[in-house]
Amino acid sequence: MDILLERMGRWVAGRRTKWVTLVAWIVLAGVLSAVWPGVNQKEDNTAANLDSLQPSVQAGLLSEEEFPSDSGLPALLVWKRDGGLLDEDYENIQKLTAYFTQNPLEGQELVVPFDRIPLPALKQQASEDGTAIVLPFFFNKNIDSDLLKQGIAQIQEQVKTDFGSDPFAAKLDDHGELSVRVSGPAGVSLDAVGLFSNADVSLLMATVLLVLVLLLLIYRSPILAIIPLIAVGFAYGVTSPILGKMADMGWITFDSQSISIMTVLLFGAGTDYCLFLISRFRQLLMEEKDKSKALVRAFRDSSGAIAMSGFTVVMALLVLLFAKYGSVHRFAVPFSLSILIMGIASLTLVPALLAIFGRVSFYPLVPRTPEMAAERARKKGKANISKSHKKSGGRVGRVVTKRPWLIVIVTLVILGGFAGNALRIEYTVDILSSFPEDSPSREGFAVIADKFTPGELAPVKLMVDTQGKEVPLEKTFSELPFVSKVSEITQGKNNNEINAIDIEFNLNPYSNEAMKHIPDIRNAAVQVLKDAGVTSPEERVWVGGLTSTQFDTEATNARDQQVIIPIVIGLIAILLLAYLRSVVAMIYLILTVVLSYFSALGLGWFVIHDIMGATAIQGLIPLYAFVFLVALGEDYNIFLISSIWKKRKSMPLKQAIQEGVTETGGVITSAGLILAGTFAVLATLPIQVLVQFGLICAIGVLLDTFVVRPLLVPAITMLLGRWAFWPGTVEGKTEISQHSYHKQKQLK
Template identity: 70%
Template sequence: MKDTFLGKLARLVAGQKTKWITLAVWILLAGTLSAIWPSVNEMEKNNAANLDNNQPSVVADKLANKQFPNDGGVPALLVWNREKGLTDDDFSNLAKLTTYFTEHPVKGQELVPPLQSMPLPALKQQTSKDGTAFVLPFFFNKGTETVVMKSGVEEVQKQAKKIFGADPFAAKLGSDNITARVSGPAGISIDANGLFSNADVSLMIATVAIVLVLLLLIYRSPILAIIPLIAVGFAFGVTGPILGKMAEQDWITVDSQAISIMTVLLFGAGTDYCLFLISRFRQLLKQEKDKAKALASSVKDASGAIAMSGFTVVIALLVLLLARYGSVHRFAVPFSLSILVMGLASLTLVPALLAILGRASFFPVIPRTPEMEAERAKRKGKKPAVHANKPVGGWIGRTVTKRPWVIFIVTTLLLGGLAANSLRIQYTVDLLSSFPEDMPSREGFSVIADKFTPGELAPVKVMLDTQGKSVDLKGTFGSLPYISKVSEPIAGKDDANIYAVDLQFNVNPYSNEAMTHIPELREAAEKLLGDKGVSEPSDRVWISGQTATQYDTEASYDRDTRVIIPVVIGLIALLLLVYLRSVVAMVYLILTVVLSYFSALGLGWIVIHDIMGTTAIQGLIPLYAFVFLVALGEDYNIFLISSIWRKRNEMPLKDAIREGVTETGGVITSAGLILAGTFAVLATLPIQVLVQFGIVAAIGVLLDTFLVRPFLVPAITMLLGKAAFWPDVAWIKSKKANKAENI
């Protein structure tokens, strides 16, 4: 073996003595960092802003806080319902509840309506038309932490149970008993935080279980199944404290959603990298008696592809730093750092573990050379066992090289048809639709939408600088067909020329339909000011509220998608070009993965919409899926092409393709199944955005594993022939010189 850098790396981390040093370094590193730096879970910030300060809705919200500071804060809408009609006793108990919290305010409480001071007829006028529902707003101070609001709501539930003699928050909707649900901005925030916080432990357990089960089924070795999990555990043990320290220093912001997906990414991609090395080690153990030499050769052969694959994913994920939308931007550092650390573990810790365990890693199916098998059989007085050599992918390699045109046409048509279906996808930024139907905030909204006007859940505030001109705000906005209610105009605290009205839509304020009315509201307000002679009316209108926030959110999604996707493609293309030294290979590898991505969206829409009945997917799914699938999809292409590239110097290209597909078939199939399985775990969570992302990502990985990598990529390579390596002139000239090209 040549004394290459990778050869030196193998001896450095997995030598007779250094293997123990490598293991000790990882133990010391993980232990020390965990002891001196905070865990990333301790530094979660789940209420971090997603929109930057320049977004119109954010500017409007700041103006509203300044000019209309007594606006009630963040409302938790307590939705009370009794199907046979609310009774006088119900209103009496509600008055007792507001009396208690007027006298004993909870932390973060700003205002609770004094129902005890209102006559019974006045209270009944605020119920729904059928007298069965009543909404009691409970206001928290703006900026109150979600955990504080949750604690306050829990105290409300505790007191309500005492006052009503039963727990109305636990009663089933539609029953004869009085029921209560917490909805509105505070309720939605509490439910969202609860979903993600509860998901961490269950997600970790489910991910470990699926990886362990798949490894045991595929490799039938309990020791081998544990090795990748050990590597992932150490990688997480190092990554977590580093991220925690960075968050403590306010260099980054981490939230539950990022940590949840990071966990899946570590187990899925991390196990893949481990298997790339382990599979090569097992192959060489059947050819080389000396386990140290076999391990050194396996590191030499596999490390280049592992490093390139990991670096590709790291770079692609770092591009998320260009995102303006907060939750996407916050993904960049945790994801890229976790993959970087996992890559280092795969190249150092895993070889050390394999060096320590040797052939026992694969117990009870231990790989041995033919000579070792013969000696073992001789000692036992038996004939040497004859193992059928039928590697996974053998028939695929033969088929692809014999009928490349058929394979190319069939796979392209299939993937193209699925990709075309992606044009049918409907998107939404409706947060409520991502909740389970039995979530309290969603149930509360259902009661409001059924008994009241749905816009009551999240009104929008329109503010205008009238420059002292008299304007009919209530008449102007009240005449709009999509507005059900307009409040009385209020003058600003510091600027009496600024007036505000609260508007309620007659449709779901979280829906796409409501969002389309935001520019219409702005246009109506600007026209009103313009007709009154106000100068520059476009600079004197501000709209705040949840619907306006979602409108800006959708615009941010679109902007981030337009910026990030081209940059990711460009960087991955550059990395492939540097690694493969072939423009042609770079182009078709990129195109095949992009085709696979759109195919995953199309097939995912069939599952999510046509089978599961979901009307729209979350707007961030395409961007999430693109970054992960394109980066991770190239991993498999790189591993396959690396094998073909390595063999092309030893045999005709046709044989190199066949052997490359055969050699990598088993490990890529195993890795793909495990990665798809870990993403599929997300689909078991009660959070629709993660369910949808998990489904699309798992489908994309499976398409790469079973169509793109084994069939489409080698078929294209076969059809292009030596042109696939252009302009790798040195190789082409060498093949011409010795006339070894035989395609």
């Protein structure tokens, strides 16, 4: 294997072939970008997240078939004027509805005809204090996000024309001034797309700047800081058109959120893989005068761990294909493909660039052998001063091998304490809570909740098959304590035995409390059908609406966690077993990263809840964080254990652990800081789901970097001794004592 890796290293970084490698990447990225669409051109933010078997989806399909007039996507224009709406306001609103009734927008299905309602009757539609009114527009349920955005923009322009001012720009708390906000499902959808699309450019710029600054601070070399960014840039340049082409052919679907996180993953994990090779190259340049030989040795020593680490992440991310929830399922291909291509770039393009720049890559702190340093100092007339960069790593290695029991107990207590806090976490699938407080849809919802009832924003649509029998739906559901309003019964367009009512909650329809009432509504409907003598009532009830959708989302997410987490753990276990050939090592390496994951959740909840004041975290975050933290955390374990395993073949275990921790300490710490930093960039965005995801992942990476990798894993390895390798053996070597090793070293 070493011979094969050396040959590969000589090929990608040879005197002539290094240029071939570089040109190949330039041509590949250029040609693909020229002939295939980029990933941003093919994003689809309207893709369904729930499959057709979910009850809320089936209810939606039935609603479209039997009640098409109100099955569109509602955009609620929420008007407000402190002190009371003026007659002029009502007249202008009527003028607005008349205009769009006669000149419907593309994708518009219906606008409530306020222009046909007499002014006194229209005033009855306003809030009790007369300060607010809601004007609904209905759009096609499957309308494209860009088309919806254009439609709302046209409404805004017409409002300016009819009103002679811009109520959309007015602040809600401006006394006496008319304001309007777009809320409801269409407003929420529009804000979600806008937040993610606006985040793309700022996220990319912030991530590049952060990685560049960290690399400059760590290595203090401008050339070296640029090399990983070049590799990431080429990897993105190849990944983007491939994903765009796959989406164009209908093979995959992705949205703005997946593209944003993919960008972070590329820069964070991609830079890590580059640093694994760069760090080893730097070490060998202090021992080997010939830069080409040093690079080939560095490739041989690090490529196995890089390939294994990358493959582990790729396979773990592909497991997301087993998810039923759409946004999670859609992560699988973009994430795994980007890491695969980045891994290839780390093992081809990065060695080629290092071969081209050579020792100059590290300028001005150029690594040299002792002889080269002495000669250079002699020529300059200066004393040769050599600073060791291994002191801190060496101290950690000695402490870990000297007091392993203390290290294990202390780290387990700390990590266990953090993990215990994860039991306190509250979860939510309320999308509004993830928006900034000044987003239009959230401000509009606040007005509805204050002036009307919050349930008006997203009513539940209950449909039942009465089989022609008299069923008292209005009376039954009006008496429920969590219901504020029930509409009149309507009959189906094609089947008049299907009756429907709209149910408005007296609480936030997006809240966990409202979701818990979805089974209550279903059970009440089944019971009233049963009392009326309807046969098989359980099969004749459909509950639709956003609250029902969220209920199914929560159930689907729970199912995905139960399926995906065991598969990821089992897959990583198989890969570790194949790579390390040790059952014992496989077990404790997996257990440590799982403990780190729960610790990150617990500590993250402390920051998000107790410090930042959030009442809950988004329900999808635990699954996202698990796949990322377990896969990426195992990277560092693989790199550390690979070093210890190799050194164990020629020295006692204690010495191998000390030198392994020392050798990998700097690069893993640097890589961990960069990866944590890129995740932390997500916390600067105005989207709470990304803020929470970024914070938890950043905390998890830091725990892996500064606790699990340098302390817990080597301490456990030290305590287990020979059993750490069971049932594998160290080929061709017998156990030698520490004393014998040092004696042999002195003789050499």
